[in-house]
Amino acid sequence: MSNPLLEVKDLHVEFDTYDGTAQVINGIDLIVERGETVAIVGESGCGKSVTVKTILGLLPEADISQGEILYKGENLLELSDAKRHARRGKEMSMIMQNPMSAINPVFTVGEQMLDVLKWQGQHRVGITDWVRDKFRSEAELRERAIDMLEQVDISAPERVFESYPVELSGGMRQRVLIAIALLLEPDFLIADEPGTALDVTTEANILELLDDIVEEHDTSVLYITHDLGVAREISDQLNVMYAGEIVETAPTETLFEDPQHPYTRGLLESIPQLSRGIGAGIPGKLPDYTDPPTGCRFADRCPHAETECREVVPHLRRTEPEHAAACHLFEGDPHLDRHQDAVTEFPYIGPPPWQADTDETEVDVR
Known part of the structure; x- marks a missing residue:
């Protein structure tokens, strides 16, 4: 545990609201080792999603009043927006919570997958680059995208590649989200309750699929869930x-x-x-x-x-x-x-009632 992939130290995150400053994250510490799956569990509203979105830099309105987020030994909070965006595009990825709204509805699945492969975390893309790209060959990138759709057990990858999100079921969209997240073979993956909007059978299949792919690519995972059963099934380390x-x-x-x-x-x-x-x-x-x-x-x-x-x-x-x-x-x-x-x-008021010794014990009166 001397060289973790991700280490969060004493992280404090606040938001300004009409009612005052909301102290949502109050000094948390997390470690994710290389090749390890770590889960954060807790009821809705406890700060799980805020934590992972802060790690990725997806909450510009948040005030990080204290703490460090070390990724491969480098503090992400000290990077420029462009450098952090590049890290997020190439080395870090996230499977969003709701497959019904996490994919852009006006572009086909294929267009969105190709954009990920082409731009790979570039902070800004100029109109000239975007127009010039339209005339480049996409055959190799298309093959890569379709291959990834096959890896997530989509039986008709070519059809799905050409489809709009509205043409796909919830389970199919979740598989597409996983495929997009793994396209660049990230070292670090965040999965934010990927089974929330799915039925139990589909969720079980998605979890098994995700576990197989992560193991194959030796990816480190931070998994967010409110379901302790899921956490037990997929994680090595558990944080409540x-x-x-x-x-x-x-x-x-x-x-x-x-x-x-x-x-x-x-x-x-x-x-x-x-x-x-x-x-x-x-x-x-x-x-x-x-x-x-x-x-x-x-x-x-x-x-x-x-x-x-x-x-x-x-x-x-x-x-x-x-x-x-x-x-x-x-x-x-x-x-x-x-x-x-x-x-x-630290006051000590224990032992816990469920561990208390019911036998009579000697009392030291010295």
Whole structure:
């Protein structure tokens, strides 16, 4: 883990609104290793999409008040718009959330795929270059685009290449989006809930297809989802996000075997099961980003919250070698070096009720 492909450090993202400044992302840290699939999970509105769009530089209206976004060791926030656009065009790509609206409806699939292959992240294209390009041979690029459509299991790639988006089903459009995202064989791919608008069967096929292609191209992936089942299936590392903060992080199987943060446990208990029917869900709602809580942002919804939780921010603490949770129920060293000085301010109100030892224990009165 000494040379990650992507490393996000202490990222803070704010937006100016009529109601005040919305502190949407509040100091998150992420690492994506080369060839690794990392997932961010959380309910709608918790800041997942804002995080990934900030990484790609797709939110010009956002105020990044603090933090770094290191890609191959280079801080993307210090690059010019042209250089960042070039990185986004050639080395970084994204599968958008809604296949029904993410493709331009006035151009054919083929025209849009050819534009990606021709311009490859150029910041601006002059009218002279655009007109001159119309007279260049497109045979090789067309072959490349059709081959990619075949790779995403489209049975009639030539027909789809000539089709307008309105002529395609949702599942077919999702496959086209994946094909466009992988055309330039990016090193880093962001998938923002690519199965949201699809039926369960089609979503399963898309996930399996995406996993196969990513493995074939050795692409690093940051996957955004609200579905823990999907996250377990596709990811190596799992980050649970709540109200703009990472509240738990661990290898995927470790987190499912031993979920620690009350929010993570609430998400898991909300999943419908045959043995107990539909889950009860988590009472309450996300806090107001223009007036966030002073301490833990989950405190008002947490069944185990104490006074300290509403007063002191619970930074991530390492509960196991590769497992960390931002909760006062747990002891452990700070997960991040920058929180080392604050360690004495962390109240400990644990152990967690589900881990408490029911046997009588000796009390040290010295």
